[in-house]
Amino acid sequence: MTFIECRRLTKSYQKGDSTITPLQELDLDVDAGDFLALMGPSGSGKTTLLNLIAGIDQPTGGTLRIADFDISPLSKSRLADWRSDNIGYIFQLYNLVSVLTAYENVELPLLLHRLSATERHARVAAALELVGVADRHDHFPRQLSGGQEQRVAIARAIVTNPKIIVADEPTGDLDADSAAAIMQLLTRLNREHGRTLLMVTHDSKCAAYARHTLHLEKGRLVEGHQLAARRTRETQEATT
Numbered sequence: 001m002t003f004i005e006c007r008r009l010t011k012s013y014q015k016g017d018s019t020i021t022p023l024q025e026l027d028l029d030v031d032a033g034d035f036l037a038l039m040g041p042s043g044s045g046k047t048t049l050l051n052l053i054a055g056i057d058q059p060t061g062g063t064l065r066i067a068d069f070d071i072s073p074l075s076k077s078r079l080a081d082w083r084s085d086n087i088g089y090i091f092q093l094y095n096l097v098s099v100l101t102a103y104e105n106v107e108l109p110l111l112l113h114r115l116s117a118t119e120r121h122a123r124v125a126a127a128l129e130l131v132g133v134a135d136r137h138d139h140f141p142r143q144l145s146g147g148q149e150q151r152v153a154i155a156r157a158i159v160t161n162p163k164i165i166v167a168d169e170p171t172g173d174l175d176a177d178s179a180a181a182i183m184q185l186l187t188r189l190n191r192e193h194g195r196t197l198l199m200v201t202h203d204s205k206c207a208a209y210a211r212h213t214l215h216l217e218k219g220r221l222v223e224g225h226q227l228a229a230r231r232t233r234e235t236q237e238a239t240t
């Protein structure tokens with residue numbers, strides 16, 4: 001069943017006399033419970049697409065339906081409300097608040113929701129436990145390793161029970177072992193907890209954890225066979 005449906009989804013920016021179009025009439029269907037990896041060269045529109053689906057940016061054209069609800073015409077403030085109910089965002093550089101403890105960082109998104117203190121505490125504790133950093137709840141970000149910081153950031157992303165988790169190069173700043181551990185955690189969130197996951201990555205080892213991989217180039221999706229043909233062409237050019 002299609003859960004995220006992009007139709008002719010477009011994002012353009014006006015810069016003086018010229019128009020930059022990071023995303024061009026993109027069609028995409030993502031099923032509920034899918035785990036999708038997005039790859040592509042720098043500047044190909046990966047973050048732009050993620051930010052549209054996450055309700056951080058608004059499209060300039062096309063439609064974007066999520067769970068049968070078109071979010072493309074929403075105002076900025078309605079979009080922000082929608083986002084806090086539906087999206088968990090994981091960043092490459094964690095984006096934890098440095099003056100808050102791990103616990104307080106995870107609690108932060110819940111303060112936008114109407115919950116009793118008891119319920120809030122239970123949710124934060126469960127999220128920290130799930131990602132394996134419950135014992136670090138009173139540590140500040142600077143007292144944590146990169147891998148631990150990303151675990152706290154993942155706890156913050158899931159604590160509101162969002163339907164969709166988006167991750168923009170979540171292992172981009174981690175060593176290979178920490179990256180593998182984070183990928184195993186994300187895979188568990190998808191397989192065991194049914195979260196729909198969209199992840200941008202440069203690393204084919206990370207993409208291999210996903211159920212599907214899509215490639216973007218210059219704001220458009222590139223089909224697998226186009227990509228294979230281009231790679232063959234490039235290999236031939238390199239050897240002649």
Ligand SMILES: Nc1ncnc2c1ncn2[C@@H]1O[C@H](COP(=O)(O)OP(=O)(O)O)[C@@H](O)[C@H]1O
Pocket residue numbers: 013020021022040041042043044045046047048049
């Ligand atoms: N706010 C903005 N204003 C103007 N151009 C932008 C803006 N955000 C992104 N772009 C441009 O859109 C293109 C795609 O960016 P992005 O989606 O961040 O690429 P990727 O994540 O694949 O590296 C880039 O050329 C970038 O300069």
Ligand SMILES: [Mg+2]
Pocket residue numbers: 046047048168
């Ligand atoms: Mg990017």
